[in-house]
Amino acid sequence: MTPRRQSGRAPVTSPAAATVFTTVLTQGPVSRVDVARRTGLSSAAVTKASRPLIEAGYLVELDSEQGGVGRPASPLDLRTDREFFLGVKITDRELIGVVTDLRSQILVTKFHQLPSRKVDAVVDGVSEMVTDLLAESKAYKQRTHCVGVTVAGDVDRDEGFVRYSPFLHWRDVPLAELLAEKIDLEITVDNDVKAITVAERWFGNGVGADSFALVTLGTGIGCGLVVNGGVVTGSHGVAGEIGHIPVFGDGPLCHCGATGCVEAIASTDAIVAAARMTTGEPALTMEEVVTGARLGDVALRRVFARAGVAIGRGLASMANLVGPERIIVSGEGLDAYDLFADEIRDTFATQAFGAAAHCELILRPLPFEEWARGAAAIAAVRTLVIS
């Protein structure tokens, strides 16, 4: 969608300015000399590009031992409170909202229950969340121009359009347009996993990596992928569907219509279904399955082990095909981490081809507010013209 507000933007008006800004953003504090060295820009170009950013208050010049203010050796750093960003993640039951600073640090987190998944109710809810978040501080009200909103499913970011979101039962919802009627901020709408990938790329484990992947386990199994320095979006709008790599041959039917997909074995629903089948207890919940497995139930442990094998095979497929520097495995599904981490790592080690096994595997939880932080990050990245 067309940005609604342009005021208050960081004056990132040239490729050189974008390069300087992102270098300080990801590596600051850093001296102009080092910015020049790391980016290949001339010192004069760095000085010229940084001046308006300093004047607008986005960058600040620190005192340096080697030289005074204004000297090439004075480190530049970000003024992280120069602008704030809002992020709202929509789940099927609640909204998670955050305020972040320029470096994507979370300053406030809020959870709002959703009375319904209907589009109107959700739009109202997001609008209330925005009001609530901004009410936390005068500074937020004054220096917040953008909000990012994310949702699971197939999203056209440029149009701010949700084509399909299975968990919300939404099809063809012009979400950005609807939100713009209620919210007086620049609005960016995107897929939730892509947003977290952007957050990782610019502000997390992906900084400095030419390629990496972020895999989220849970109700769905998704993946954001950065290759050749850019997020992979897929020519036909589909990419990162690691949950739909058929690693179990003629295995179980997946809800997508294919067979043997990672998701058909390792999603939360698939794990619960397999546990119900194996125990003969049709009302088992995920919590009970996890508890039972932790208490040593052999059949339930086997269900998790099988899920770990499926995930490990999926990760190895990605490593063999794309060769990312590192893979971050995360998501709500990782709450059961202890029950399948060994199988994930062992299977990955066996199935990775040659040096692909050197790909760093980081398994770490993803607190709910991280999803909202991803939403704020896409707004920040879009505003700061660095993506």
Next chain:
Amino acid sequence: MTPRRQSGRAPVTSPAAATVFTTVLTQGPVSRVDVARRTGLSSAAVTKASRPLIEAGYLVELDSEQGGVGRPASPLDLRTDREFFLGVKITDRELIGVVTDLRSQILVTKFHQLPSRKVDAVVDGVSEMVTDLLAESKAYKQRTHCVGVTVAGDVDRDEGFVRYSPFLHWRDVPLAELLAEKIDLEITVDNDVKAITVAERWFGNGVGADSFALVTLGTGIGCGLVVNGGVVTGSHGVAGEIGHIPVFGDGPLCHCGATGCVEAIASTDAIVAAARMTTGEPALTMEEVVTGARLGDVALRRVFARAGVAIGRGLASMANLVGPERIIVSGEGLDAYDLFADEIRDTFATQAFGAAAHCELILRPLPFEEWARGAAAIAAVRTLVIS
């Protein structure tokens, strides 16, 4: 390796010159006005960048109906015979050599038997091939500066170093260095599948595609992948190993040590092994397996069908994960095309996730000289500073 000769290079000395040159290379004839429109360069920048390329004879200005020579509307085109490139592909039994023009059109093809796979013999053979190819025309001798040499396996292009080539039984061979002692041309050494991918990207089905994949079937199953406009090389040196996606679950053991890999079911060796097993005839050759299947042998047809399913699953995995615009399936293994094309397409259609099924699947043979053309293309691309 450091290029040995710099003389005679196209004067592509700035990013603007590279942009103009590659635009004419891939889309020419094209007017300066259109070059400016398509690249975002100013008309003045296009004119300035194209002048030295015209003076050096790489670009030529065509007459135009809308304007005379020197006018912005006069189309620019490539002078394809301004420089020639040699390409040599090393197989385990022979060398395939070609001369190509600037647009990678094959002008001459030669096949030389190799007396042995030993490094010395191969280096001598490549040197003789180069002499033979250049002897075909005075113009080649005068206007050829670069040769590309390709080999299956793990190759460090920057160092011109073959780390491992299973089919040649080579390990750690400084091939570029050894060739440089005998050949007075700039030498580029690379992996054969990557080279064909580069040829497709710049001169074939990949032109204009931001992402595509080239999959080769045969003794090995390899893949070159272009994503975000660049060839994917893998952070740890491994990428495109579609042959090692575990699509058959707990299936057969692969030579790589993993289980259920595409290659363990669909490589030429795997097909022959399965055919021998199913018929109980331990001496069957690939030719006999193909003939038998074509004559309607049900068991043999089933072997090919299974290979087609494995390949289809591998292709769908790639489409779901990376979302290329199109996938070109090729290679010597495609000689048996008729025996598994249906299974490849059907499986791909079933396993592709949502819109990933829109990925264009091009199945087409790969004549042997195409491998050598790939080798010439990497030399051309490197010389013309467009990769």
